[in-house]
């Protein structure tokens with residue numbers, strides 16, 4: 001039997017759940033409110049975190065806290081803040097294991113006032129979280145009022161300093177320039193941007209701002225040039241499948257490498 005050697009991960013994320021408040025058109029993992037209310041168990045998460053901490057200990061300097069999309073460990077989903085107590089417990093576990101560059105990703109649905117954001121971010125910070133990644137794109141803002149995202153950025157910067165990541169800056173700046181208040185349907189985003197900033201629109205909807213996988217081909221595929229399956233017969237997924245950075249482990253313990261949203265390499 002031919003074996004596929006998989007390198008040890010150097011950075012990655014743990015899915016708390018596939019459940020989300022949103023059903024974004026571009027979501028790599030097709031998350032939505034319709035997913036079952038399944039969450040990673042603390043007991044199993046602890047086993048995974050122990051293994052990750054051993055791998056990371058061999059490569060990161062002691063007490064390394066700088067956060068980056070492809071650094072350390074992040075908690076993600078789905079939307080982690082749908083189960084804040086579990087998120088907090090996971091951060092404490094990871095902190096006890098001295099896992100470096102620990103951050104959480106969020107769509108900011110919960111950032112309805114300053115007090116809540118201050119409280120949640122501060123408690124996570126005290127528990128050992130090093131930073132936060134705020135999702136900003138034309139799909140998230142179809143459902144999340146932009147004011148909540150701005151609030152998370154403002155307070156997150158105060159609490160996490162340079163470890164507050166806006167993913168992606170290009171979209172955040174576009175929404176700021178549009179003076180966006182509330183939500184914005186994607187079709188309206190397209191029609192406004194076609195007139196006001198066609199180059200920004202092109203850059204925003206191109207790779208790597210948009211990763212053409214998961215729900216994206218079904219919901220926004222009509223915006224892109226299509227190729228028949230045979231055009232890809234000479235391609236290989238080997239590099240993606242054996243990529244050691246930004247791997248994901250989901251709440252069913254699937255080990256999913258690279259940006260592959262479809263293949264599990266086994267039980268983590």
Ligand code: SF4
Nearest residue numbers: 020022024027078107
């Ligand atoms: S907010 Fe994130 S996880 Fe939720 S549906 Fe949108 S892209 Fe997916």
